[in-house]
Amino acid sequence: MEKAKIKIPSDIEIAQNSDMKKITEIANELQITDDELEPYGHYKAKLSLNIFNRLKDKKDGKVILVTAINPTPAGEGKSTVTVGLGQALTKLGKKAVIAMREPSLGPTMGVKGGATGGGYSQVLPMEDINLHFTGDIHAITTANNALSALIDNHIQQGNTLNIDPRRIIWKRVLDMNDRALRKVVIGLGGPFQGVPREDGFDITVASEIMAIFCLASDLNDLKHRLSQIVVAFDYNKNPVTVKDLGVEGALTMLLKDAFKPNLVQTIEHTPAIIHGGPFANIAHGCNSVLATKMAAKLGDFVVTEAGFGADLGAEKFLNIKTRSLGIDPEAVVIVATIRALKMHGGVEKEKLTEENVQALQHGVTNLKKHIETIELFGLPYVVAINEFTSDTKAEIDFLQTWCDQHEIPVALTQVWEKGGDGGIQLAEKLLEVMEKKQTSFNHLYPLELSIEEKIRTIAQKVYGAKDIELSSTAKKQIQQFEGEGWAHLPICMAKTQYSLSDDPQKLGRPEGFIILIRELKPSIGAGFIVALTGDVMTMPGLPKKPAALQMDIDENGKAVGLF
């Protein structure tokens, strides 16, 4: 059961005391040849894209998507359940491969809490994965900022493309929580130091290059998408692209090695492919298409996650990623905890250990909304109740009875404490619903709908909003984007993860609210239009006491204080 339990070692202690198999051994079990594997140390490796060619006739494994209720500071353990479920399927004799995102360093330095699962359901080596891993995110930062430098240099050297420095939409990025870089003025210092202009830094995981990296199907597609990025508008308000600058080749070169998916293992040696890491609040929130495809080629079951609640990551997985993936998911797991549902029911974080069935009764409405959303997509699902020691019998009984009354398939999991064994009930229930129910997966909106109608569909059907309201900026942008021929693209919503609405304070299942669309951003290379709602930030800040203050190395050079 999750971290509340006393005397259980910390995630990093469990991780560092686990026996890993050599990555060559994990690869062997997947029949990956020596030539197809590039080891990075003894426990991580990059996988050659040639594997797709070798296995092109092999049937894809069944994709299971793991999502959750709206997250709270109490924690839901979605990554932990993802890993635990993969391990449980392995224990049941299924050939399961996990596909996950790689963590961003920004939040790691800021707020404790890993992105590699927890307890006995972790991917390893957790400290490597949580720090620089195989350098993919650094490569994306570099490509993003090389493009920025090339844009400003183009202007400085004569600006033959007639770029309007006031209309550059390509921002620089760092894989860092650094609020002081949100709004900056650059190019100061006179004629030899560039052209002064407003600029800003996003966190790398919000970069369009991260999205492209995660949606591209091969190196050619990667290069093509990079070439389509709109970086600015010229003085005639026409879009200027990477192709106009002629640097899509250089950007592709900077990404070519990072583009190979990474193979690691769980604590119980289930293979896991970890690749790409866009956040789900400010980006599309899914691991790379290559990672999921690779897992589907190598396994019979793919357990994959999408970020935050089903209103964010899962919505975008189903409406955006599936259109590039070419594989429909077969089932969904919706993770909830009694603690988090009590918070949605109005209990403060400090009082979560006290039994409160009434609060649970109120909070379960949040879970209910996400279940309805998954039903809208036509997918079978199981609710996974991720148990904590503080959960009381009365609370568990209530939740199970509630599920039974609504005919909601449900399973208790203890994957944090017991690893795969703690996920057997979930795995069995899942196999059962997958067998029983015919899936009829459908996207939530056809691409032909107008930009405004697509946004309204998501807001009403997924968030439960009364309607949307477009700012005057957003209205002008819709007109402009339609004129450019971009109206057919899907929408990538940027919204707080804490609420179904755009107000992080509104927990549970808010009703009657309006979603304000502040601004749109064309991500033509990624192939979607970003719609920014509320106050959502594309560059996070650090808290008063950053996690960095606790971090250190011990006398053997091992990381300590990392979760």
Place this chain on the structure above:
Amino acid sequence: MEKAKIKIPSDIEIAQNSDMKKITEIANELQITDDELEPYGHYKAKLSLNIFNRLKDKKDGKVILVTAINPTPAGEGKSTVTVGLGQALTKLGKKAVIAMREPSLGPTMGVKGGATGGGYSQVLPMEDINLHFTGDIHAITTANNALSALIDNHIQQGNTLNIDPRRIIWKRVLDMNDRALRKVVIGLGGPFQGVPREDGFDITVASEIMAIFCLASDLNDLKHRLSQIVVAFDYNKNPVTVKDLGVEGALTMLLKDAFKPNLVQTIEHTPAIIHGGPFANIAHGCNSVLATKMAAKLGDFVVTEAGFGADLGAEKFLNIKTRSLGIDPEAVVIVATIRALKMHGGVEKEKLTEENVQALQHGVTNLKKHIETIELFGLPYVVAINEFTSDTKAEIDFLQTWCDQHEIPVALTQVWEKGGDGGIQLAEKLLEVMEKKQTSFNHLYPLELSIEEKIRTIAQKVYGAKDIELSSTAKKQIQQFEGEGWAHLPICMAKTQYSLSDDPQKLGRPEGFIILIRELKPSIGAGFIVALTGDVMTMPGLPKKPAALQMDIDENGKAVGLF
């Protein structure tokens, strides 16, 4: 002979068509155990620091330092000669290991010209090494910018250390040539977006963390040095350090894997250790102490280079790096080309293919000054004339005769065209002078000299300046630094690489000039005081036609247009 020759394939073509040995094989030949090797793909690896412990009683190999005349756009091929000499020593049956710096991506995207040697004297895999390699520079960028974010966050969250935002000397960095970031204003946008202040970005290779990374002797020393970094002054003008912020543990954690030296091979399979990469104009210009020490433990001869001419890299190698290294160099190679010496003699780049003995006669004064500098350090040396096809017999004869007349040991090399075979003459001459001459290496100044006197010593003895002039800022800083107890540190000069003076236009051997010291910067963690001269920039810019425009991948995903 260098690239002038027709129909010789390009560096990247030669590199990509070479047969590499598996890195495990190279490691085996060096008796490195499986546990001590972390492969990064099949042809690169990180080396465990445990090797030092295992070999602590083994005698260090002899260190040979490769330096050059002041560089010109005509090219000297110092890296090429470094690699070629290592290969030649191997051919002579010596156990040679090369130690070099890792290239920065900034110049790679800007101006064609690799940092991995050329022709048949290259380190491989050249495109990996020239792109992200094993991610070391990215880790340094991350640590540097994490520190920046933590400083600005500290101020935002109440500023208990009383940091004066106008007196923050810690700058952000990117591994990029990006002039528009030289001077910026950050923290704009209101009270939730940080505190507005002036800031600027340097290129990563100029970061004090890069210098620390290259001078630290082990992980504890790394952490100690990081803790000593002065990031700012408070409102009482007292220094604020990383230790005051309490984040030296986090920074060490971010660097712990990068800190392990990288093993690769040359085109002829001579082992090469490539680690750390400070520029020699704006930083101390040498590969890491760990790289050189590791090479000395693994080989009987270490061939290592320091950046740009002997006025920059070699001066700093000998006055700064040797104090941390604990191994004195035994000999120096001074690389020169007839083309570059003709430029120093006044010939334009376009006319270098025309014979011009008179210009050579004028230009050789530049070589003469660097020879005198090396003699001041008490070290034996050989001048290596790196041949080009455009060199005429009359020119070569002149240079050889000139050397003979001055009793200067000299050797012709054709390492670009012939690999190790082209360096045999140099290697033999070098072994001869090492055997004959008793070395009596000495630093050029004792640490007890005042800051001003140390700078004057370098300017007069190494650059041949008449005197130095301190700006009023520099004068005030010297007073302040002496008050802080920093007067005993060595000096790291920041100066143009193109001239012995601080004016890049003054080629040959200028005389009677004054070196203007514009500003000083305390690098207390690195353990030196940086003295900035002339207009030297710590963030380069991109040229009108950046090399990035030529870069691409081919249908097999291989890099093209990279040199």
